[in-house]
Amino acid sequence: MIEILATVNYWVTILLMMGGLYIVVAHGNMIKKLVGLGILQTSVYLLFLSPGKVLGGTAPIISEDFTVYSNPLPHVLILTAIVVGVATLALGMALVVRIHEAYGTIEDDEVHDLELDE
């Protein structure tokens, strides 16, 4: 029980990652797929940030009062990942808008059927 509580970040990571992946696979609606992708991305942020925490360490800002700092490297990496995530989301939404204009639907299987009919 204590072990599970000590690694709660990683359990939440697994939960979010599997939940996001399930949404991407199971839902036909493309907006919902993008939401699932976003949740999956968030789990990766958590996975990277968790090992950067140093027990008893403060935020990585130089101060004479503190000597132990958390590792700032994962934060910088994830800051970049968040920006990339925004760009990916914008690209995905643009594709969904164009698909809606071309087919009149954003359901995966309906677009597939329309493609077969042509």
Added chain:
Amino acid sequence: MMRDTIILRVVVKLLLPAILLFALYVQFHGDYGPGGGFQAGVAAAAAIILYGMIFGISAARTVVPQRVLYMLIPLGVLIFAGTGVAGLLLGANFLDYSPLGSTAEAGQHLGILIVELGVFVTVSSSMLAIFYAFGGRAEDALAEEEPTDDGDRKGEIE
């Protein structure tokens, strides 16, 4: 659009200066504390996006015109890269800010401030450009279909 809801309009007008001030605080506090150009840029863009959501995209487009955005996005990248090249010309490595000021610490302080300003400009204008591209689609399509309708819509915004 919720342009007719008076509570939203008043609250947004009260919130806008607070959001912009907070964005500037995060921006200028970013060299010695938590914060920086990315967060401040998104916060500043959020203020304009909130304005656009309540008062309409075309009202936001008069505050920050789209062609200004298209100039600001590369301008931020130029500020960032220019600071790096400035260090290079003064005899240090690329993106080494030490020779920019009288002492090495003053130079680094100034350098990181200018670089964060570049990040701020690019991030905030990119976020706004994305918002205009998606949120303005309906109005753009309307304007293309009925060009005569333009005068009526301007009256509605005022």
